[in-house]
Amino acid sequence: MQKSTNSDIPVETLNPTRQGTGAVQMRIKNANSHHDRLSQSKSMILTEVGKVTEPISRHRRNHSQHILKDVIPPLEQLMVEKEGYLQKAKIADGGKKLRKNWTTSWIVLSSRKIEFYKESKQQALSNMKTGNKPESVDLCGAHIEWAKEKSSRKNVFQITTLSGNEFLLQSDIDFIILDWFHAIKNAIDRLPKDPSSHSRNLELFKIQRSSSTELLSHYDSDTKEQKPEHRKSLNQIFGSHLHTLCEREKSTVPRFVKQCIEAVEKRGLDVDGIYRVSGNLATIQKLRFIVNQEEKLNLDDSQWEDIHVVTGALKMFFRDLPEPLFPYSFFEQFVEAIKKQDNNTRIEAIKSLVQKLPPPNRDTMKVLFGHLTKIVARASKNLMSTHSLGIVFGPTLLRAEDESGNMAVHMVYQNQIAELMLSAYDQIFS
Numbered sequence: 013m014q015k016s017t018n019s020d021i022p023v024e025t026l027n028p029t030r031q032g033t034g035a036v037q038m039r040i041k042n043a044n045s046h047h048d049r050l051s052q053s054k055s056m057i058l059t060e061v062g063k064v065t066e067p068i069s070r071h072r073r074n075h076s077q078h079i080l081k082d083v084i085p086p087l088e089q090l091m092v093e094k095e096g097y098l099q100k101a102k103i104a105d106g107g108k109k110l111r112k113n114w115t116t117s118w119i120v121l122s123s124r125k126i127e128f129y130k131e132s133k134q135q136a137l138s139n140m141k142t143g144n145k146p147e148s149v150d151l152c153g154a155h156i157e158w159a160k161e162k163s164s165r166k167n168v169f170q171i172t173t174l175s176g177n178e179f180l181l182q183s184d185i186d187f188i189i190l191d192w193f194h195a196i197k198n199a200i201d202r203l204p205k206d207p208s209s210h211s212r213n214l215e216l217f218k219i220q221r222s223s224s225t226e227l228l229s230h231y232d233s234d235t236k237e238q239k240p241e242h243r244k245s246l247n248q249i250f251g252s253h254l255h256t257l258c259e260r261e262k263s264t265v266p267r268f269v270k271q272c273i274e275a276v277e278k279r280g281l282d283v284d285g286i287y288r289v290s291g292n293l294a295t296i297q298k299l300r301f302i303v304n305q306e307e308k309l310n311l312d313d314s315q316w317e318d319i320h321v322v323t324g325a326l327k328m329f330f331r332d333l334p335e336p337l338f339p340y341s342f343f344e345q346f347v348e349a350i351k352k353q354d355n356n357t358r359i360e361a362i363k364s365l366v367q368k369l370p371p372p373n374r375d376t377m378k379v380l381f382g383h384l385t386k387i388v389a390r391a392s393k394n395l396m397s398t399h400s401l402g403i404v405f406g407p408t409l410l411r412a413e414d415e416s417g418n419m420a421v422h423m424v425y426q427n428q429i430a431e432l433m434l435s436a437y438d439q440i441f442s
Contacts, residue, residue: 094121094195099182100128103162107176107292112163114182121195124203125150126171128179149173152203153297156196157331160423161288161403169193172293249303250332254372264375268303272326273383275311280319281386282393287327287404291320299325330408337373337380338429340413347425350432362432363440377409378441381433388434402431 100117103110118129127146153174162168167189168182183189249257249268257266280286299321303309311322330337338346342365349361366374384401391397406426433440 092120092122093199094192095119096188096192098189098192099165101163101180101182102177103170103180104172104176104178104290107294112180114165114180119181119192120146121192121199123199124152126196149177149179150175151196151200153293154200155293155328155331156193156200158193158407158423160427161400171196172290174294174297176292176294178290247304250300250329251334253334254337254376255370258372264371265379266329266376268309268329269326269376269379271309271311272322272329273379275316275322276319276326277383277386280323281390283319284393284395286319286387286394286396287323287384288396288400289320291318291322291324293324295321296324296328300328327404327408336409336411337377338410339369339373342369343410343412346410346429350425350429358432359436359439362429362436366440377433380409381437382441384434385437398431398434399427401434402427406430 096119097116098119099114100119101112101114103112115130120127120129126149128149129146149171150173155172157170159168159170159180162170162180163182165182165184167184167186168180169189171179171181181189181192183192249266254266258264261267276286295315295318299316303325316322345365346362349358349365352358352361366377369377384405387394387396387401388398406429407423410426410429412422
C-alpha cells in the first residue's frame, strides 16, 4: 500500500497487465475522510517506463508520425489533476452576460480543461460511463482572477475563457478555494497563451491522428524556416520583467501602458464601470498577440472601439508581470505601513517605501495612479469610486510571493493599499 503524493488518498497498485498501450492500471480506494468529498487529486493512468522498440519505416510520412507519437501524448492520457465540490455560477456565455445563479457542482480539472457536473459524485461517475457529457471549459488562453466585487459571497474567483464564457467559483472554506485557485492557475500557465500557439498544438494533434499525406505536407511546408525578410520579430511585452522592458524601450514607463492610459482618458473617463467591467477576452487576447508581435499599434482603430478591451489588456499586462508592480521584497513592508493607526503616519510610511522603489516601478506607479485619480474624479458618471478601483487593482498590482498564507487578510490589505495610493496621491508622489 502506498500514498498518493498529491493527497492522503490510499492507493493500491494492482499487478500490471500489459495492454496495447503498455499502461499500468491503478485502483483508487475510496477515502473515508470528510474532506475527501470536497477535494481529491489522483492520477488516472501511469504510462509504463519501458517501451518495446518498433522498427521505424523509412517512408517519410510514417517516419514523421512515429516521431510525433513520441513527442505528443495521446488525448486519452490526459490526467485528472483535481476534483471536488464547489459553488459555481456562469455569468457570461460567448460574451453575453447571464443572470447569476449559484449551484453546487462536482468539478473535474484535467491538464487542458475543466468539466462541471450538476449531480453528485456518484451520479457524475455514472454519467461518465453512460456517455452523458458534462459542461466542458477549455483552459487554453483562459484567465483566472479573484473577483470579490462580483459577489457578496466570500472567497470568489472568476475564470474567463477565450470564447468569452465567464464562471464564478466559490467555497466558504479558505484552504479549499485557495487550493483550487492555484491548481487551475497552474494548469492555465502551462498552456500556450496566444491563440496562434493553441492552433499550432491542435494542428500537431491532427497530424498524429491522420494518415493524410496532404495534411503532413501542409504542416511541413508551414513549419519551414521563413526567409529573414518575411520573419516577424518577436517583441515580448506581456510577460516581460518591468525593468527589462523599460531598458529595451529606454524609458521608465512602458510604452503600452502609456498608450492604454491615453486611449482611456480620450474616450473612457465617463464610461460606466470603467476598469470593473470585463472586455471580450478573445479581442483582448488578439490585442495582446499584436502587441507582442511588434506590429504597429493604433488603439483608435475600430477593432479596439470597446474601451473595456483596452482596460482589460492593461490589467492583463500588469497581471502577466513575472513580479508585480509592487515588488515581492516590498510586500510585507507595505502591509506593515497600511496597518499603522494614524493616517498621516500611514501616508508617510507608504511615501517612504515608494521613494525606495526601482525607477521603473516608481514611475509606472505614479503614471498609473495619476491616471486612476482622473477616473475617481468622474465617479458621478462612471460610478467608479476609490474603493471600487482599490478592489480591482489591489490584487493585480500587489501580492505576496508565497500566497499560501491567509488569502482573505491579504486581499483586505491589497485593496487598502491601492485605495490609499489614490486618496493620498498628491502627498505620496509629491
